[in-house]
Amino acid sequence: MKESIDLAIIGAGIAGVSASVYAKRAGLEFALFEPKVVGGQLLLMESVDNYTGVSLGTKARDLASELSDTLKKLEIEVIPEEISKFEVSGKQVKLHTQEGVTSANAAIIATGASFRRLGIAREGELTGLGVSYCAICDGFFFKNKTVAVVGGGNTAVEEAIYLSNICSKVYLIHRRKDLRAIEYLQKELFHKGNVEVIFDTVVESLNGKENLTGINIKNVLTGKTNTLASNGLFVAIGVIPNTCIFKDAVELDESGFIATDEEMKTNCNFVWAAGDCRKRPLRQLITAASEGAISAVGAYKYLKGGYISA
């Protein structure tokens, strides 16, 4: 690992890969850090149906492979180090890993986001033993069984629809009286014969020793409790940005997302953010790829002082 580089790109989801493509084509000397597999949240998805230019129904894992291939063809090496500390020091950032410290004149943060947890007892313990955060990854394990989804947004409803095609019965548990998911998803959901939506209800605790067997719920209006016999619990209540190590370096919003301007620049004028770690109007693959490109061009302008005509 070099002691000093021009640009550090942190994270190799679609935002970080897109940033790397643009950085490479602009002739920047940079390093791409990713301790896990290239592809980010693509690795948790089944298929891609709204990334214009990529055929409808393309397998997400194939798109993730395409990202790896792109990096290889452009001879962009992925440094498999986790950054444990990120400091702004003078006109540089310092990236701490197990291998040492690297200084960079600019950085693009593209670390994505993780799934939000319910925060109830035994949730962690039963994760992988019935509790899941990704229906598309784990749904098949519950074939012909009963499962529950928690949440009321697009993801929760999409997951309930997905699971209804695999499982014998799907509960959708939502703490409010209305779903937040967009209309066409709700319509699709209510057409499913094996989905039961339980409104105004929260999950209080979980039953089961070696595997989940039941979910204890409470109606928040009546206070009435009940136990649902269920083999699975899919938690779809949102995402938390992977921004913890950046909180002293750049400005975050109240939810921990990195605040940027329209050109993806943070409040530090040599640090950019792209993708799910950023506060943004629409969290999608296509927007993440675009943001990666914009941030790399921003870094290029900062580092090289070049004017970009196009």
Add this chain to the structure above:
Amino acid sequence: MKESIDLAIIGAGIAGVSASVYAKRAGLEFALFEPKVVGGQLLLMESVDNYTGVSLGTKARDLASELSDTLKKLEIEVIPEEISKFEVSGKQVKLHTQEGVTSANAAIIATGASFRRLGIAREGELTGLGVSYCAICDGFFFKNKTVAVVGGGNTAVEEAIYLSNICSKVYLIHRRKDLRAIEYLQKELFHKGNVEVIFDTVVESLNGKENLTGINIKNVLTGKTNTLASNGLFVAIGVIPNTCIFKDAVELDESGFIATDEEMKTNCNFVWAAGDCRKRPLRQLITAASEGAISAVGAYKYLKGGYISA
């Protein structure tokens, strides 16, 4: 053509197609207007090397076909009408075509941009007879001949490099003393043995009866004139947005690009703009596709009042 629709999407380049994909998936009732072929500026490009997720070197025409296929698979019909007039009237827009008038409750403008012309005598007359605005489209016609490129930005330098591989000699004529193109492009350019860069110089007029034979140039510092014997002239001095019919409906910037906020909304709260017609930090395919998606979700929120969780 319907008299009244929820949403009009104007233009089927990558921005308009991406907007259509998101509008369709959100269950909106909309019409996509495009008098020409689906694909926008892709139809003028050779290959695509920086649209992350699409293999490096994909033919631009193949990506354009992919856009057509996406529309067909999603059963999105393209209305082949040119809009001659666009009015905001109360809480609707009115779209005038040869077929009549359609009212829409919201509109997304994705009409792209066109090439800027030099504005000299006989430029129009000799277009297609030596004068071109797209090296990748027309370069092959000048195989082993002498050509000139006008401009100093990325596009001009990229075109000069491209042409240097086909033509025997390439002049690059630029009115200033420095190129604006990014460094790595300039480096590549100056490595080419058959490219001659002529600084501080403008094109004054064109010679040739049936075909271009020569270019009359003037040094702006010394006033000295000269004639270059040349079979081709590639004009690469920028783009003008296709926004003329919108100038009374929404706010444009000084160059005619549509002003929007980060969510692509114009100063009219039921009109959005995406892609090259919009004032934007980076004019690329990937940013256009992203902007199409964002504008469609904006229109969805306006039309359906739905909250988008993702």
